[in-house]
Structures are given as C-alpha cells and as structure tokens.
Amino acid sequence: MPRTVIHTGVTERLEILDKDGRIDPELDPGLAPEILLGFHRAMLQARLFDDKALKLQRQGRMGTWASLEGQEAAQVGVASALAPEDWVIPSFREHGVLLAFGIPGADVYRYWRGDERGAIPPEGRNVLPPSVPVGSQLLHGVGVGLALKLQGRRAAAVAFAGDGGTSQGDFHEALNFAGVFSPPTVFVIQNNHWAISLPFRKQTASASIAQKAHAYGIPGIQVDGNDILAVHVAARDALARARAGEGPTLIEAHTYRFGNHTTSDEATRYRSPEELAWWRERDPLLRLRRHLEARGLWDSTHEESLVAELRAGIEDMVEAAEALPPPPPTEMVEWTYAQLPWHLAEQRAEIEEAAR
C-alpha cells in the first residue's frame, strides 16, 4: 500500500505511410484514390505557394515570410479532416492549412505583404487572423470550442502551434482549461524540431509533446507528421470525437521545416546539413508520390501537368494580391472601435493632413 502507483500514462505514436511510400496494411484507412490524389494536390499546391512567396520576398514583393516547406503533410493532413463549419485558429506558418481550408491564396499573400485586409476570411469560413505571439492562440481555440458547445453546434475548433509554443504558459493554461471544460477543440502541435535556433531537446526535457496530454487528463497522440495518412487519421478521429461531444485532443505532428525560420533567418548558423538531409529523405510529398506511383495512380507526366496547373493558379493569386491597391492611410484608424471615438476622428484628420 505505501509506495503505490497512482497513475500510468502511456503515449503512442502513429505511422501509416513509411518513407518509401508503403502503407502499413493493418492501419490502412482505405481512403479512395481521389482522396489520396487530393492530398497530393493540396500538398503540392502548398509547396509551390510557399516557394513562390520566397521568390517574391527576394524580389521585394513580399514581406517577411515563414516557410512551411517540409510541413505539408502536417498541415494538409489536418485541413483535409475539417468540415466547412469548423474553426481554424492558426499560428503564423499555417499557409497550407488555410489554402486547403478554402482561404484564397491571394488573401494569404496580401496579409504577408503587410495588409491587414488579407486576414478577413471569406463568408462561411471561420479562420482567425494569424497569431504572432507564440502560443497565445491556443486559448482562443478553447474559447471558440466552448462557444460552439454552448451554441449546440456540431463543429470543432482546431488550434495550431509549434514545438516552441508548448513552452509558453498559454499552452498549459489552454490544455488545462480544455481538460476541465471539455470543448470540441483539437490542439495540433507541429513539432518541426526547431524554434528558430533552439532544438527541440533544449525546448523541453520531455521526451515528447504528446505525453504532456497526461498532465491535463486529455488524450494525446504523436504522429509522423510527414505521413499524410497518419496526420489525417489522427485529425479525423480527434475531430469526430470533438464534434460528438467527447472533448479535446492533443496531436503532436513530428515534422521538420526544410527552410529558414523566416526570410529574416539563416538556419545554417545553427543546424547541420546532415540533419536536413535526413529529413529531406522523409519529405512528406515524395513519400505520398512514391505511394501513388507504386499503385499506378501517378507518374511524372501527371506531376508535370499538375505543377503547371498549380503554378498558373498561384500566378493568378499573386496578380490578384498585387492588384489590390494599398489602403488609404486613414484606414489604420477605422477598425479599432465599432464607432470612431472623438480622439480617432481627430487623428484621422491629422493623417489626412499629413498625407497631403
């Protein structure tokens, strides 16, 4: 009786599609070929969209950009499990989630060109603007989930953060609130193993992020985040539970950012080419392509024509983004309050005078 075990927390990892594109037969979710082709399309679009942004940035046509290359499966895997009435609460690197959830690419570009208007989601889609203060948005995921629950809606909220985000107090408070109030909220942590220059092993002494779920009495799972099937299945199941009133889940997607932290960063200062090479072999896109090819669903001709089609679409997005004239300077005071208070009315006049 005296020295007793009071809790045993077991944490699992899910992998379905291995790096050579083979599916574990026992875990095969049996998705239709169109679905798999759709995953591939969305991942490729995300990669090309990202690549274009980096090019634009070098040309001075884009602001600071946080590249998602390498994290396509982690992002599309989740987005592909969303229903239109779900809510997305992103961090700043989830361009792939947004695109796959139906946010116009032109808006994403607008936002990162430095225009607040790019954060307005189209009617019928609920996506909060990117949250820059790391980790803080996870709490919004709790609140949105709670609102959906109070309103009796059959919808879920998905909130994103990175491995670095798990060190913030808000991560803890969000997961603890989620444990207590059981909102339909799925927390997706893309553990890309770096928070700028800090490697995951210095971010926490915990062996995984998934195991932190036990601290909150909620389910947690680690998935191979470069395995679109594992991510999709974990997200699908978590979302189904959420919508069914069974509460929150923590998903850790093990992945890697191939590029720099942002266009202001130089990753070679702090990480080795060997590590990068190791992860490039586990490229989420290649892996799915190998699988599709092995099943005779895909070949290089398909690939080439899809790339061309997606590139053309992305050029249109760039054009649309750049076609939008910058807002007038007075725009900056229009949105702070529902009605313009006296001091901002005065300041609007100042702005007009200064612009003259």
Place this chain on the structure above:
Amino acid sequence: MPRTVIHTGVTERLEILDKDGRIDPELDPGLAPEILLGFHRAMLQARLFDDKALKLQRQGRMGTWASLEGQEAAQVGVASALAPEDWVIPSFREHGVLLAFGIPGADVYRYWRGDERGAIPPEGRNVLPPSVPVGSQLLHGVGVGLALKLQGRRAAAVAFAGDGGTSQGDFHEALNFAGVFSPPTVFVIQNNHWAISLPFRKQTASASIAQKAHAYGIPGIQVDGNDILAVHVAARDALARARAGEGPTLIEAHTYRFGNHTTSDEATRYRSPEELAWWRERDPLLRLRRHLEARGLWDSTHEESLVAELRAGIEDMVEAAEALPPPPPTEMVEWTYAQLPWHLAEQRAEIEEAAR
C-alpha cells in the same frame, strides 16, 4: 512498428505513517525519537501560531490571514529537511515553513499586520517575501536554483505553491525551465484540494499533480501530505538529489486546509462538513501524536506542558510584533530604488507635508 508506445509515465504515491499512527515497517526511515519529537513540536507550534493569528485578526490586531491548519505536516516535513544555506521561496500560506526554518514569528506577524519590514529575513537565512500572485514565485525558484548552481554552492531552492497555482502558466514555464536547465530546485505543491472555492477536480482534469512532472522530464512524486514522515522523506531525498547536482523534483503533498481560505472567506459556502470531517480524522498532528504515544514517547502531560510553553513563546512574538511602531509615512518611498530619484525626493517632501 506503426502504433508504438513512445512513453510510459508512472507516478507513485508515498505514505509511511497511517492515520492511526502506525508506520509502514518497510518504509520506516528510522528517525531518532528526538527528531520525531522535533517534528511534533514544530507542527504544534505552527498550529498554535496560526490559531493565535486568527484570534488576533478577529480582534482587529492582524490583517488578512491565510490559515495553515491541517497543512502542518506538509510544511514542517519540508522545512525539517532544509539546510541553513538553502533558499525558501514561499507563497502566502507557508507560515509553518518559515517558523521551522528559523524566521522569527514576530516577523511573520509583522508582515501580515501590514508592514513590509516583516519580510526581511534574518542574516544568514534566505527567504523571499511571500509571493501573492499565485504561481509566479515558482520561476524565482528556478532562478535561485540556477544561481546556486552557477556559483557552485551545495544548496538547494524550495519553491512552494498550491493546487490552484498549478493552473498558472508560470507553473508550467517554471517546471519546463527546470527540466531544461536542471537547477537544484524542489517544487512543493501543497494540494489542499481547494483553491478558495474551486475543488481540485475542477482545477484540472489530471488525476494528480505529481504526474505533471512527466511533461517536463523531471521526477515527480505524490505524498500523503498529512504524513510528516512521507513528506520529510520525499523532501529529504529531493533536496539531497538537488544538492548533488541531480536536478529538480516536483513533490505533490496531498493535504487539506481545515479553515477558511483566508479570514475574508467563508468555506461553508462551498464545501461540505462531511468532507472536512473526513480530513479531520487524518489530522497530521493527531497522527504523529498517536504514533509517539504508542511508542511511549508522549502523553497528555507532555502535551499540556508543551502547549503552554509554545503559547508563551507565541505571546512573546505577538508582543514583539505589536511593540514595533509603525514606520513613518515617508518609509514608503525609501525602498523603490537604490538611490532616491528626484521625483521620489519631491514626493517624500509631499508626504511629510501631508503628514503635518
């Protein structure tokens, strides 16, 4: 390979002295009778000291008071394992820790009578002033521990919080930093099952606080916090590891506050007499007394004379606390900066003028 267990976190609970005063022979730390009598004395002193404060408060001779009754073992058990060169970083309920660590009771009373001077520890003792913002002090425990480590001292820091404190982001950040930097810091959470009116089961969906240690890769243990031996042994071992450079520990002491949250609270509004009665049967003081009595080390005569002796000492503390004249009003500006800046020199003059 696909669905694999990546982590198994086992959490244990330690109990040595049961509620009837019997020691588990396998776990008996074999402490000398003088030590056990010392524990009893310190716990009794804490209880009488607390009781006196409540009386003074009712007479208008004390400010708001947070009663420790019921938590004597959790506090003395830790304090009794401290070395003089260790650091104590308390919350606001640790009067029993302070007394047992050698802080003059008169100072503790002074502090709670509303006089900052009561927070100055005697030379040679390092105790930070009570920290009122719940949970925030745990980070100071990390910093103090880190300083001790950098300075190469063989000493440890012990930081205290309550069950409610574990919901704060700072708890998480502190334990995560501790996992990463491995300071000689022991975190003691007195889980008294209530944070004002919130019961522990609504504070977190986690089954215990101890298991949260797995989220940070550090050792955690739950102890029966009303069992002075279990608390002492867990604290002693954790402190020994800390001083030996083996890093931090999280200790959850399961206990109960018998009284109101503070003198501003009315606990009958939110908790049942049955619950209180259940815990009163597990009174930490009674339990040790039963043990001592069974071993022939104690009886009611001893008890009566010790109560009388301790009460007399406490009366002296009250007298000393009340004998200290209140500081002059200008005292309030003297300590904000090392040197009085111009604006506070001016404001000091204003205070003098206003006091005239």
Place this chain on the structure above:
Amino acid sequence: MSTRKMTMVQAVRDAMAVELARDPRVVVLGEDVGANGGVFRATEGLQAEFGETRVLDTPLAESAIVGTAVGLAAAGMRPIAEIQFSGFLYPAMNQIAAHVARMRNRSRGRYPMPIVIRTPSAGGIRPPEHHSESYEALFVHTPGLKVVMPATPTDAKGLLASAIRDDDPVVFLEPTALYRATREDVPEGEFTLPLGKARTVREGRDATIVTWGTTVKPALEAAREVEAGGVQIEVIDLRTLWPFDLEAVLESVGRTGRLVVVHEAPRTAGLGAELAALVQERALLRLLAPVERVTGYDVPFPYPMLEKHYIPDRGRVVRALRKTLEF
C-alpha cells in the same frame, strides 16, 4: 422606473443578472464566480440562476480566462470575464493587449470583441499586496480598449449594462472600497447609462476637480472645505476613463480656469498626465494656474500600515485646491 436600494456590489450583480437574462450570448467566467458568488459576492446566485454553462468557475489562470473570452467573443458570445483583483490583470496582459484590444482591428471588423473585463480595483480595504492597484493608465494607453470606473451604485449598474452591450471591449474597474460604502435607489430591470459621459457631481465656478472612483469622495469633501472660504469648486466624476468626456472637462475648465486632477494611481504617466496634456493643449490661454495632480505616489501600493498615507485624501486635495486658487 421602479428602483431598489442597492450597494454598488449589488448593482453590479444586478446588471449582470439582467443582461444574462436578456441576451443568451452573455456568459460570465472567472475564479470563484460560481457557488462562492465571487470573493466580493458580485456574482452571488448567478450560477444557481443561469446554470454552469452561463456562469463558469474557471481554474486559477487569468491569461486563460481572458484568452478563452477572446475565443468565445470571436465565435459570437459576449463574455464577462472577472479578474479577481486588478493586481492580477498582469498575467492576462498579453491576451488583453495583444488580442482583446486588437482582434477587431486585426480582422478588419470580422471578429469584434464584445468582452467586459470586470475587476475589483483601487485601495482602501487594507488587504495584502496586489489587492489595491489602480492600473487604468495601462489600459487607456492600449488602443482598442474602453475603460470605465463607476463611483456610485447607479453608475455601476448603468455603466456595466452598457459595457456588456457595447461591441468593443471594456475594462470595468470596480472600486472595492465603494462596494458596500453606500446604498442608494437604483433602477430595477433594464437600465443603461451612456459610456463616454462624465457626471458633474457638484457645480462651481472657481476651480474644477476631475476625478473618478474612490477619490470622488475626498474630492467632494475638499470642495466643501475650501468653499467655506467663499469659492465654488466644480467636481467632475469622469466615469468613463477612456475615451473620456473631454468636452465636459474643457467646458468646465474653460469656465473655472483651474484644474486639479485626483487619482489613486501613481502619478507619473498616469491618467492625470493625459488630462493635463489635453487641457493645456486646448485651453492654455484659459488656464489661470497649472493643472495640479493629487495622486498616489510613484511606489508600489503600500501594505495596510501605510495605505492611508498613500491614497489621496481630503487634506491633500484641499492643499492642491488652495495652491491652484492662490497661484
């Protein structure tokens, strides 16, 4: 309109009860707001009346209380978040300043933040550290927030109801020292008072005092004392601290030519500075004397033994009035 005698804390409770009944989007969340009814009883009985889904006892985490409110508001609710004491607003500061205050702007109106952050505030009840703070200037300086502090039960009810109905976030500071200081007839049922309007507590022609919350009382006492000397002092209770009723202030100072601002918060970069700055900017030539500030000192709010020397009292306001009148 029927009325009932209420203390301020009862009026606060009443405003929430009425708005909870009126609008299903309103929810209350905070520490000890449920069975305990709040540590000051401001939410007494609300959970029993409206249920645990409308009145939520939260774990002990202020950032989470406000951050959850952000999500609730984004998804169409109108949360009232209680922070147990204003001293514990700091852990929520990131959520307040980075999200509550900015989400409407950041989303170009798509996600407004109709949130009220209620918090017992200011000094006078001799509590432990961090239970007596006056942080209005921090929130006034943070674009996107409105800031309100009532000084009477009626104002508390009407302004809180307006704050709850307002589409913008409101930091609602409740002076603990006034919670039970007086009872007065307060309208029952639905009742609002407009935000952004000051209240002239006493009319006068020789000097103006602008103040709010706990210091309205010493200001009035000082006005009466000084008036024994034959002058007349106007006392304005600002009520809405931002965006405040500059018109009322300028109108009054335009007549009196003399202004004393009284507040509990530390002086430097406090709201008194903004009042002084705006008045000298717009009425320099009307000023017969410098704007005086009677405030808390620039030190942490002292522990109970010295608290009464910190909070502006009648004597200090009288001295300032004399100084401005004799300038």
Place this chain on the structure above:
Amino acid sequence: MSTRKMTMVQAVRDAMAVELARDPRVVVLGEDVGANGGVFRATEGLQAEFGETRVLDTPLAESAIVGTAVGLAAAGMRPIAEIQFSGFLYPAMNQIAAHVARMRNRSRGRYPMPIVIRTPSAGGIRPPEHHSESYEALFVHTPGLKVVMPATPTDAKGLLASAIRDDDPVVFLEPTALYRATREDVPEGEFTLPLGKARTVREGRDATIVTWGTTVKPALEAAREVEAGGVQIEVIDLRTLWPFDLEAVLESVGRTGRLVVVHEAPRTAGLGAELAALVQERALLRLLAPVERVTGYDVPFPYPMLEKHYIPDRGRVVRALRKTLEF
C-alpha cells in the same frame, strides 16, 4: 580612449561582452541568444566566448525568462534578459511589474533586482505584427523600473553598460531601425554614460523638441527645415526615459517657451503626456504656446503597408513646430 567604428547593434554587443568579462555575476539569457547570436546578432559570439553557463538559450517563454532573472538576481547574479521583440514583453508583464519592479521594495532592500531587460523596440523595419511596438509608457508608469532608449551607437554602449552596473532594474529599449542605421566611433573597453542625463543634440532658442530613439532623426530634420525660416530649434534626446532629466527639459523650455514632444508610441497616456504635464506644472508662465505632441496614433501599430504613415516623420514634426511657433 581608443575607439572603434560600430553600429548600434555592435555597440550593444560590445557593452555586454565587456561587462560579462568584467563581472562574473553578469549572465545573459533569452531566446536564440546562443549559437544564433540573437535574431539581430546583438549577442553574436557571446556564448562561444563566455560559455553556456553565462549565456543561456532559453525555451520560448518570456515570463520564465524574466521570472528566472528575478531568482538569479535575488541570489546575487546580474542577469541581462533579452526579450526578442518588445511586442513580447506582455507575457512577462506580471514578472516585470509584480516582481522585478517590486522585490527591492517588498524586501526593504534585502533583495535588490540588478536586472536589465533588453528588447528590440519601435518601428521602421516593416516586420509582421507585434514587432514594432513602443511600450515605454507602461514601464515609466510602473514604479521601481528605470527605462532607457539610446539613439546612437555610443549612447547604446555607454548606457547599456551603466544599466548593467545599476543596482535597479532597467528596461532597455533598443530601436531596431537604428541597429544598423549608422556607424560611429565608439569607445572600446569599459565605458559608461550616466543614466538620467539627456543629450542636447542641437541647440536653439526658439523652440524645444524632446524626443528619443527612432524619432531623434526626423526631429533633427524638421529642426533643420524650419530653421531655414530663420528660427533656431533645440533638440533634446531624452535617452533615459525614466526617471528622466527634467532639469534639462525645463532649462531648455524655460529659454525657448515652446515644446514639441515627439514619440512613436500611441499618444494617449504616452510619455509625451507626462512631459506636457510636468512642463505646464513647472513652467506654465514661460510657455508661449501649448506643448505639442507628435506621436503614433491611438491604434495598434499598422502592418508594413501603412507603417510609414504611423511613425512621426519630418513633415509632421515641421507642422507641429510651425504650429507652436505661430501660436
């Protein structure tokens, strides 16, 4: 004294290198301050030189960075905590305001807090949201802190060294837009400049501009432009924002009778308000015109497309100077 050409960010680095070498109690902690040398390279090479126990790469948690610094300082160290951008000070606000600023006072001197909180600050580099903020007023309003913002490489070095040696906590705001804007000869080795002393950048008799950080440059440009009309404008760089050099300000305004305060932070309850309040309080009869404020607007710092319309520029300062001169 030998000198070397340095940018501001090099000067900042140099100050830390010198103080780390000089005093074993000094430690640096923050996000990416190690191998990466800080996102602006302000700590470049320091970890290689002083080791991982003196220069600590922390997990991503600002409250923890500052809270750990509190413990370090209490136990005798002199931590320099880097917050990666001033926009991320908020999560650390509770530790800063409730502990860093109060621990000395709370312990009646037993636990002083010789902490420097360094943080890249203010706008002009077209970054994402929360990377351009000017929060000096929040810290000026918080008793117990000192606040510094340099505008030149030399000041950055000398003031940072003094801040590190100071026994009180200093919030040290580094204007990112000036990190690499200029290079100048900066003294090598040990070098300090006193806190609390303003720097007169340009002398003049007709109006005074008080400013700091990024807006010193547009202030100077405006001064030059207006002087073409035959007047002389004094420009004062405040450098230490609290407790600031009131004497220098009053001396100047006493001569010129006109004051324009220029800062990037939002206007309302900003530091400009305090300057206006103090100047009208102590020099009302010398004022020939109201104190003018040229500031950021009372909205969140805009995204890159509109940022240049937010930050006070030469044109806006010129207009304010003309207004005050023509009053």
